[in-house]
Amino acid sequence: MFLLLLAVAASLAFGARVTSLSELRDGLSGDLATMGAAAVASRIPRTFLALLAGAALGLAGAVMQGVTRNPLADPGILGVNAGAALAVVVGMATIGLDSTYMYVWAAIIGASLAAVGGYTIACLGAGGATPLKLALAGAALTAALSSLTTAVVLPRGDIAGLVQSWLVGGVGGATQARIMPIVPFIAVGTMLSLISARKLNLLALGDETATGLGETVWVARIVAALGAVILCGAVTAACGPIGFVGLVVPHLSRLMFGVDYRWILPTSAAGGAILLVLADVVGRVVARPAELDVGIVTAFIGAPVFIWIVRRKRVAAL
Numbered sequence: 001m002f003l004l005l006l007a008v009a010a011s012l013a014f015g016a017r018v019t020s021l022s023e024l025r026d027g028l029s030g031d032l033a034t035m036g037a038a039a040v041a042s043r044i045p046r047t048f049l050a051l052l053a054g055a056a057l058g059l060a061g062a063v064m065q066g067v068t069r070n071p072l073a074d075p076g077i078l079g080v081n082a083g084a085a086l087a088v089v090v091g092m093a094t095i096g097l098d099s100t101y102m103y104v105w106a107a108i109i110g111a112s113l114a115a116v117g118g119y120t121i122a123c124l125g126a127g128g129a130t131p132l133k134l135a136l137a138g139a140a141l142t143a144a145l146s147s148l149t150t151a152v153v154l155p156r157g158d159i160a161g162l163v164q165s166w167l168v169g170g171v172g173g174a175t176q177a178r179i180m181p182i183v184p185f186i187a188v189g190t191m192l193s194l195i196s197a198r199k200l201n202l203l204a205l206g207d208e209t210a211t212g213l214g215e216t217v218w219v220a221r222i223v224a225a226l227g228a229v230i231l232c233g234a235v236t237a238a239c240g241p242i243g244f245v246g247l248v249v250p251h252l253s254r255l256m257f258g259v260d261y262r263w264i265l266p267t268s269a270a271g272g273a274i275l276l277v278l279a280d281v282v283g284r285v286v287a288r289p290a291e292l293d294v295g296i297v298t299a300f301i302g303a304p305v306f307i308w309i310v311r312r313k314r315v316a317a318l
Contacts, residue, residue, distance in 0.1 A: 004270060007277040011047040012040050015284045015291075049174040050277045050294070053239050056186050056231040058272020061246015062253065062264050063193045063228040066200035067221050068119075071251070071309055072135040074302075075111075075232040076243025079141035083114020084236035085167060086149045092159050093152050100238055101181040108185070108233030115229055117141060169242035169295025171280055178238055185234035192227030193265060200224060200261040242295045244302020245272050251309065275301075 013019050019040050057075065064073040064080075075081045087110025091097035097106060121137040122130070153163050199220035202210040207217050235242065249271040250264060257263040276294060279301065283292035 003274050007274045007281070008047055008051070010281045011050065011277050012043050014281050015039060015043060015288075045174040045176060045179060046171050046280070047277060049179050049238065050171045050280045051273045052179070052182070052186055053171060053235045053242065054245060054272040054274070054276025055269040056189065056235045056272070057242060057245040057276070058249040058268040058270075059190060059193050059265060060228040060231040060235075061272070062250035062261070062268035063196065063200070063224050064246065065250055066196075066203060066261055066264075067224050067228070068134055069204065070134045072247070072306070074244060074247035075228070076142070076241060077135060077247065077306075078138035079114045079118045079145060080111045080229065080232050081236055081241035081243065082142045082145035082149070083117070084108070084111040084233050085241045086110055086145045086152075087113075088237060089149050089152050089159075089163055089167075092163065093156050099181070100178050103237035104182055104185055104234050107237040108230055111229045111233045111236070112226075114141060114145065115225060165293075166240040168293040169240040169298075170283075170293035171239055171276075172291065172293065182234040182238045185230055189227045189230035189234065190269070192223055193231065196220065196224035196227060197261040197265050200265075204259065204261075240295065242276070242298055244298045244306065245275055247309075248302050248305045249275055251305070 017039060061074050064075065064078065065071060067073075068078075084107035087106045088097065088103050091102065091106040097103055118134070118138050118141045121141065122133040149167065153160050199210075199215060202213055202215045203217065203220060205213075210217050210220070250268045252271055253264045253267040257267055276298070279297040280294045283294055283297045286292060
């Protein structure tokens with residue numbers, strides 16, 4: 001909780017200009033007499049969106065790793081974010097989607113189709129959907145869907161500028177109109193994910209063991225996966241595709257709290273919120289007076305962690 005409060009304070013205080021404690025207090029109280037106080041007030045919705053998006057992505061990543069029993073599972077790596085982004089872009093280009101609420105529904109549909117498609121591809125051949133095949137199928141699917149997204153955007157100059165900045169992934173320019181439509185979806189996705197904690201613990205023991213203990217495996221997977229897909233769709237609709245949060249945070253949660261998903265899920269949500277808020281602060285500070293979108297910062301953080309996980313699993317398999 002202390003780290004979360006510290007991250008929020010840093011997000012409100014640091015940006016193109018650093019604000020003082022008095023300006024921070026005035027901005028939070030609504031007294032916008034100074035430029036610093038006005039800057040603080042403008043950062044409040046941005047910070048709130050980063051908290052929501054980070055918590056949702058951290059939770060979704062933990063659920064996906066539990067459902068697939070794949071330590072490399074992440075909404076960005078498995079192609080879920082790419083599917084959500086493609087669906088939104090196609091909707092904008094064909095039927096003129098123009099609101100966050102419409103984006104969310106399109107993103108959830110796209111994320112669902114991508115999740116099913118990636119899992120189906122990984123199941124082909126001998127051995128079923130192994131962690132390595134899931135990662136390879138997700139990487140191939142992400143590349144294909146990203147190429148299709150680019151192909152849709154290039155001929156459409158009317159939406160190209162908006163889409164290209166959105167596809168990087170960021171929380172800049174957050175407003176109440178952008179945040180409120182995704183709140184109900186994140187609430188539903190969070191509820192479905194958290195009630196799946198016990199089911200994920202059973203799935204970790206293996207399908208046969210889970211069945212022997214009275215769990216209906218396919219129902220457990222669908223409920224948990226649906227929660228993760230809703231979370232990914234909502235975040236992608238509001239922020240664009242942001243990768244690696246759902247990969248990094250659950251591994252840190254396991255290192256600190258063990259393998260019980262009743263602990264992993266809530267701590268992953270908290271860790272994701274902290275990570276994304278701090279990544280947004282870093283993006284604002286290192287490129288001052290401009291800024292780096294948070295999707296770029298999380299990629300710099302997540303790529304080395306991804307390599308470390310792959311190397312560790314490879315050594316363990318020898």
